[in-house]
Amino acid sequence: MSVDNIYNIDNSVINNQEVKRGVNNINNREINNAEIKSNVNNILNQEIKSNVNNLTNWEMENSSNNLINHGIKNNSDNINNQGMKSKIDRIFDSFAKESIFQDKSHLQTKYHPDEIIHRDEQLEQVASILAPALRGERTSNLFVYGQTGSGKTICIKYMKEQLLNKAKKLEIPLKIEYLNCKLKKVADTEYRILAELIKKMGGEVPATGLPTDQVYNKFIDLIESEKQTFILILDEIDQAVKKISSDFLYNLTRMNSELDKTTLSIVGISNDLKFLDLIDPRVRSSLSEEEIIFPPYNALQLQDILKKRADVSFKQGVLGEGVIAKCAAYAAREHGDARRALDLLRVAGEIAERAGESGIDVKHIDIANEKIDKDKILDIISSAPKQFQIVLLAALELMNNKRRAQNQKNQKIFTGDIYNLYQELCRKSRNEILTQRRVGDLIAEFDMLGLINARVISKGRYGRTREIKLLIPEQIIPRAREIITDSLNF
Ligand SMILES: Nc1ncnc2c1ncn2[C@@H]1O[C@H](COP(=O)(O)OP(=O)(O)O)[C@@H](O)[C@H]1O
Ligand SMILES: [Mg+2]
Numbered sequence: 163m164s165v166d167n168i169y170n171i172d173n174s175v176i177n178n179q180e181v182k183r184g185v186n187n188i189n190n191r192e193i194n195n196a197e198i199k200s201n202v203n204n205i206l207n208q209e210i211k212s213n214v215n216n217l218t219n220w221e222m223e224n225s226s227n228n229l230i231n232h233g234i235k236n237n238s239d240n241i242n243n244q245g246m247k248s249k250i251d252r253i254f255d256s257f258a259k260e261s262i263f264q265d266k267s268h269l270q271t272k273y274h275p276d277e278i279i280h281r282d283e284q285l286e287q288v289a290s291i292l293a294p295a296l297r298g299e300r301t302s303n304l305f306v307y308g309q310t311g312s313g314k315t316i317c318i319k320y321m322k323e324q325l326l327n328k329a330k331k332l333e334i335p336l337k338i339e340y341l342n343c344k345l346k347k348v349a350d351t352e353y354r355i356l357a358e359l360i361k362k363m364g365g366e367v368p369a370t371g372l373p374t375d376q377v378y379n380k381f382i383d384l385i386e387s388e389k390q391t392f393i394l395i396l397d398e399i400d401q402a403v404k405k406i407s408s409d410f411l412y413n414l415t416r417m418n419s420e421l422d423k424t425t426l427s428i429v430g431i432s433n434d435l436k437f438l439d440l441i442d443p444r445v446r447s448s449l450s451e452e453e454i455i456f457p458p459y460n461a462l463q464l465q466d467i468l469k470k471r472a473d474v475s476f477k478q479g480v481l482g483e484g485v486i487a488k489c490a491a492y493a494a495r496e497h498g499d500a501r502r503a504l505d506l507l508r509v510a511g512e513i514a515e516r517a518g519e520s521g522i523d524v525k526h527i528d529i530a531n532e533k534i535d536k537d538k539i540l541d542i543i544s545s546a547p548k549q550f551q552i553v554l555l556a557a558l559e560l561m562n563n564k565r566r567a568q569n570q571k572n573q574k575i576f577t578g579d580i581y582n583l584y585q586e587l588c589r590k591s592r593n594e595i596l597t598q599r600r601v602g603d604l605i606a607e608f609d610m611l612g613l614i615n616a617r618v619i620s621k622g623r624y625g626r627t628r629e630i631k632l633l634i635p636e637q638i639i640p641r642a643r644e645i646i647t648d649s650l651n652f
Contacts, residue, residue: 458498
């Protein structure tokens with residue numbers, strides 16, 4: 163292809179601002195209506211749920227603790243009810259008052275903004291790599307990576323719409339499918355990923371039962387059903403490979419040789435920067451014919467993103483001095499994560515509103531930051547595999563026993579002790595017992611996730627061990643244990 167041609171295609175894709183804006187407006191209007199409706203429902207449901215949860219979880223706990231502490235345990239039922247009533251009243255009152263939000267949906271993760279800022283360079287790169295599809299040519303496979311919240315998903319989805327609109331206008335047969343591999347129902351087997359794709363394309367596969375090569379054939383038949391260029395976007399591709407293995411990607415990247423009428427290109431997106439180093443070199447070179455890195459946003463860019471959303475999300479005059487700057491600064495510290503920045507602002511708003519206050523100020527950001535951290539830890543724990551949970555439970559129990567026995571906070575425990583208790587817990591819950599080495603790997607993973615801090619110490623001729631400090635905040639330990647014991651059916 164000559165340089166002139168590339169240039170022309172690029173120009174028509176990127177510079178056709180008028181058309182882009184027009185289509186955008188239509189799309190956004192459609193999306194907004196549906197989104198707003200479901201968001202209003204979500205907000206109502208979430209708010210009510212989270213308030214009830216808050217009440218039942220911490221407020222109840224606090225009230226009953228207070229009572230017990232003051233030695234009036236006997237009357238606890240009565241008093242508790244009265245306390246509860248006034249608390250419920252307070253919540254109802256704060257809701258009866260006007261909300262500080264104008265339209266909270268703009269701060270939710272699902273929301274797609276009309277405009278993507280500070281990503282021009284990346285959008286242009288993606289556009290020029292995928293533009294050949296508008297001439298019915300196969301595009302290079304593209305690998306996009308960057309930390310979470312760096313705008314990868316939003317940019318690629320935006321480009322998908324732009325390309326499809328353009329192809330429609332030019333009457334070029336182009337098909338683009340997007341699949342997030344992190345979805346629970348999708349990610350755990352090759353079969354399920356393919357079945358989900360086939361379903362998306364209008365085909366049918368039983369939930370289990372067919373041999374994998376037959377499912378591949380079905381997929382191939384579907385893309386070959388008409389002459390077209392096919393682009394498959396696999397978001398959070400690292401998640402799929404973690405659970406399945408990269409054979410699956412190998413099979414996909416080799417599929418072109420079996421296609422007659424169609425060409426298949428893959429756009430892989432990963433939050434894990436080291437992902438490519440970990441997969442089979444043959445898959446790596448094929449998957450990353452082109453690579454685009456999404457760098458983290460800096461604090462000023464995050465402020466711009468936040469301001470745009472805040473303008474439509476909150477009523478006027480609600481945001482206190484320095485609120486946006488503080489959200490941006492916190493999120494910049496967390497690898498420039500735009501999602502974290504938006505979450506901080508939303509959660510701070512919810513906290514302020516629940517406290518019956520008429521505006522958000524910087525102190526709410528600190529509370530929100532802590533809450534998000536705690537929720538994140540509990541999320542990790544509840545979605546972790548069983549073995550991970552058992553090892554963690556062993557560590558939590560040991561720490562608890564030590565604290566109780568020695569009445570000190572920062573107690574340290576050792577890997578050997580964790581392993582002993584872990585074996586006992588496995589026997590009790592009838593789970594397979596992993597080797598000490600595998601358990602050591604899991605403990606290293608806790609360290610990476612920030613749940614613990616492990617330090618290798620030498621025990622002279624007895625070899626080496628790891629000394630472990632727990633980093634999970636104390637207030638959430640009871641909840642963490644509850645999540646694990648529920649999941650293990652103890
Ligand atoms: N440049 C941007 N302009 C506006 N909003 C953005 C921008 N980048 C990210 N966001 C918002 O931040 C959140 C995270 O972005 P996302 O694309 O999902 O990140 P990633 O896929 O890299 O984890 C989304 O809610 C998105 O709407
Ligand atoms: Mg993403």
